[in-house]
Amino acid sequence: MTPKRYAMVIDLNRCIGCDTCAVACKMENDVPLGVWRIWVNQKEKGTYPHVRRAYLPVLCNHCENPICVYPCPVKATYRRKEDGIVVVDPHLCVGCKICIVACPYQMRSLDPIKRVAQKCNFCVHRIEAGLRPACVEACPTMAMVFGDLNDKNGPFVRLLAERPAQRLKMSYGTYPQVYYIGKDVSLIPFEKGGSIYDKREG
């Protein structure tokens, strides 16, 4: 059996910034107060009356080349060979926080209760039970699609083939596995004078 390669497509044309994905994730994974595994970056674009709010839901990208995994001194975080999901083993983590620093997307955080690094794991417990991740399940506009890139004839691969999709910060060579359809140029990081609402600060 060929190994799976799970990935996600987020259609930004459908995203309404309702934060349901963030709440569903919190409930499903019992994410503590002040910590998020997925959130929606928001930015107002243009001036009145030509104004629009752009949304960018962000979560762990489960990179093919996960540069956050290499510096972990005790192999507490690793990319699963069977499906490509990057996970953290809370029983091994020593809480040195180097992986939190090493993620170029700042998608890792410290679990203030367990005192270990934590991040999105594509709801691996649900996937193993044949279900979809909680955020995908909860999205009211079905902006998030989850699937297997190795299933060449599946609907997921067809969607990616039909629609132009982008990934975040490809310049780091991480090959992220979260694809965005309709990514707005105003959401590109490092934009001068840019100000994107960050859930973790608000």
Added chain:
Amino acid sequence: MTGLYEKYRVSPYYIWLGFLCAVLLLGAYATAVRFLGHEEVFGATNLVPLGILISTYIFFVVTSTGLCFITCFGHVFRLHRYELIAKRGVFLSIITLLAGFLAICLETERPWRLASLFIVSPNFTAPIWWMAFFYNIYLVFLVIEFCALLFEKSVLARFAGIGGFLTAIAAHSTLGAIFGLIKAKPFWAGPFLPIYFILSALVSGTAFLIFMTIATYRVQRRSIPTEIEELIVEMGKKLLVLFLGIVIFFWIWKVISSLYGHPPGKYEAMMSLIAGPLSLRFWLFEILIGLLIPFFFLLFFPKAKSSKGVFLASLLVLIGLFVSRFDLVITGQIAPVWGGPYASYSPTLIEWTMVASAIALCLLIYSIGEKLLPLEEKIPTEGAKEKAEDNTEDAS
């Protein structure tokens, strides 16, 4: 009354030890609050996860490495004058390393897992693992070297010194690589930090040795033997100035390369130092107090030729270096990743207490060691020197 006073008079030495123990107790309290309590007591956030204890760790291990280099001048590289400060230097090298270990254990979220997991589940692609591996070997070499110096086994001291020197380079550059290999933080990424860490170790070690040696004699109200004073002043006037000059040179190019062409991430980080939230600390402490004032003072002022002068200069350098380590750790992390303002970090009282306890541990072991161990090299009298020269002539 005077008799009573004499009877219960406590020597200042014990008051000093008592004070250090009190600081350590406060540190123990802070540790208990951190690890037993449920509230987050550190100023670190998910945007700036590494805080002042990491920089304190760097400060101490950088100093330890530098002390190892300087002491190696004597019994490894055969610059015999430096043998005068070998024992004190190696002893300081051991205790600064221990203080560093304390700081990093307090910073780690689950330090009790460190020892077992580093052995059971090692990750050979992780610089942290290699750093821990090299520093532990380094510690063993240092202890052997120190014992050999105490028992005057010069051959063993030399071999242990060589081992310590090599592992110090390995360990310390790997420490630089922990930051240098993090591609996500452009301010750190690249080969600059491993190289710079080795260089700044020389500054740190020289300044610390000068400071501690002179401070020890001053506190004990003894005059410094002429040979040692000459050596210390020479270390300040020549070595420290040279190393400071190289650090200034390194920094000039680091600043230029971080600004030129607005490299994303790097530019924002460097601007936070030059004209951003960290600028006061950077210009006042890092550049003025830590680099420029001691550099020009040692270079041009005739008063700097005394032990007082080099003492003052080394104190300034140490203050500057402590702030410099802190800024290095923070600058890399505060640049915005998703746009927006700089992230902020300021250490809490608990963190400051832990930093103070690491410093107190270093001073406590030193104070006890200075009393119990023969850290001073016996300086041969003129008669003994002549006799030794006669002997060498006879032998040849």
